[in-house]
Amino acid sequence: SREVQLAARPQGAPKDSDFSMVERELGQPGAGEVLVRNLYLSVDPYMRGRMNDVKSYTPPFALNQTMTGGAVGEVIASGADGLSVGDLVLHDQGWRTHALLPAQAARKVEVHSGLSPRMYLGILGMPGLTAYAGLLEVASFKPGDVVFVSGAAGAVGSAVGQIARLKGAREVIGSAGSAAKVAHLTNVLGFDAAFNYKDSSVAKQLRQTAPDGIDVYFDNVGGDHLEAALFAFNPFGRAALCGAISQYNAAQPPSGPRNLALAIGKQLTLRGFIVSSYSHLFPQFTKDVSGWLLSGELHHDETVVEGIENTPEAFMGMLDGQNTGKMVIKL
Numbered sequence: 001s002r003e004v005q006l007a008a009r010p011q012g013a014p015k016d017s018d019f020s021m022v023e024r025e026l027g028q029p030g031a032g033e034v035l036v037r038n039l040y041l042s043v044d045p046y047m048r049g050r051m052n053d054v055k056s057y058t059p060p061f062a063l064n065q066t067m068t069g070g071a072v073g074e075v076i077a078s079g080a081d082g083l084s085v086g087d088l089v090l091h092d093q094g095w096r097t098h099a100l101l102p103a104q105a106a107r108k109v110e111v112h113s114g115l116s117p118r119m120y121l122g123i124l125g126m127p128g129l130t131a132y133a134g135l136l137e138v139a140s141f142k143p144g145d146v147v148f149v150s151g152a153a154g155a156v157g158s159a160v161g162q163i164a165r166l167k168g169a170r171e172v173i174g175s176a177g178s179a180a181k182v183a184h185l186t187n188v189l190g191f192d193a194a195f196n197y198k199d200s201s202v203a204k205q206l207r208q209t210a211p212d213g214i215d216v217y218f219d220n221v222g223g224d225h226l227e228a229a230l231f232a233f234n235p236f237g238r239a240a241l242c243g244a245i246s247q248y249n250a251a252q253p254p255s256g257p258r259n260l261a262l263a264i265g266k267q268l269t270l271r272g273f274i275v276s277s278y279s280h281l282f283p284q285f286t287k288d289v290s291g292w293l294l295s296g297e298l299h300h301d302e303t304v305v306e307g308i309e310n311t312p313e314a315f316m317g318m319l320d321g322q323n324t325g326k327m328v329i330k331l
């Protein structure tokens with residue numbers, strides 16, 4: 001197997017020298033194990049947090065060990081009942097070309113015609129469930145809400161905006177980091193309005209695009225975006241605090257939002273969440289989202305980078321906004 005290891009803990013933005021490539025012999029699967037040839041790997045923002053040596057809801061990645069992460073692969077040898085050669089599986093041994101793992105750690109996926117195996121890393125997988133659970137449960141979305149989502153052209157954000165539209169939002173507003181992404185949001189994904197947060201103050205742009213205020217904010221970014229949402233909230237507004245990607249490479253803790261006290265007078269609900277606490281929604285999520293994908297009501301974007309050796313570059317590119325939709329690596 002060709003594998004990517006963490007060679008150094010990144011200081012600020014990760015760089016090439018923080019990663020190294022190694023080769024390992026894996027051998028044949030023992031009883032209860034499968035050998036998988038990975039077809040697609042996922043790179044996700046949470047991985048940046050696990051590169052730091054700090055306590056979090058997931059333990060840090062170990063130095064000079066192969067990274068882990070979502071992957072979809074094909075079973076090429078099996079010592080386990082229930083999984084046979086040729087089966088497609090979803091598992092957590094990414095950042096490598098091959099994985100030897102207990103069959104229990106692999107979930108068989110049946111790919112409906114019209115859907116692709118890669119979708120299990122994106123819209124039909126962890127990021128999709130994050131969008132679905134975060135909007136519908138955490139933010140208690142209801143039809144008629146005005147919804148603002150940051151990171152709107154990414155894997156989670158693009159699903160949030162579209163699900164809000166499909167569920168009857170009065171208006172869906174998104175922010176993203178380039179003019180092309182902003183055009184994509186309104187022209188292809190059906191957002192009512194969008195802006196480029198790099199153009200000028202987020203608070204000012206949000207006030208212009210949502211003059212009557214917002215009811216739901218789905219926060220992927222934190223910092224100035226959260227501050228802007230607090231200003232724009234209508235009474236009893238609700239925020240799902242999903243991520244704070246503007247801070248993941250920061251060496252110092254952030255100073256904002258400086259206007260948090262607005263949450264009192266506006267009687268806001270600001271609620272953080274982790275997707276793994278919402279696995280009970282998985283059956284309904286799968287039914288709804290695959291239905292929308294097959295009917296063409298839900299658009300799924302991916303940015304595909306080829307080759308195991310380009311996995312670190314894909315990861316760094318994703319943190320830097322080079323992806324539209326889900327960033328995946330094709331092996």
Ligand code: NDP
Nearest residue numbers: 045154155156176177220242243244245246273274275321
């Ligand atoms: P994306 O596909 O959205 O990729 C990351 C995007 O972040 C980039 O494309 C870039 O887009 C944007 N970005 C990078 N730096 C900044 C910045 N300084 N300010 C604003 N935007 C920035 O990733 P995901 O959809 O996988 O994840 C989105 C968020 O959801 C992340 O915060 C992640 O941590 C969180 N998350 C949380 C989960 C949970 O359980 N709570 C589960 C899964 C994800 P642009 O070009 O627009 O800048």
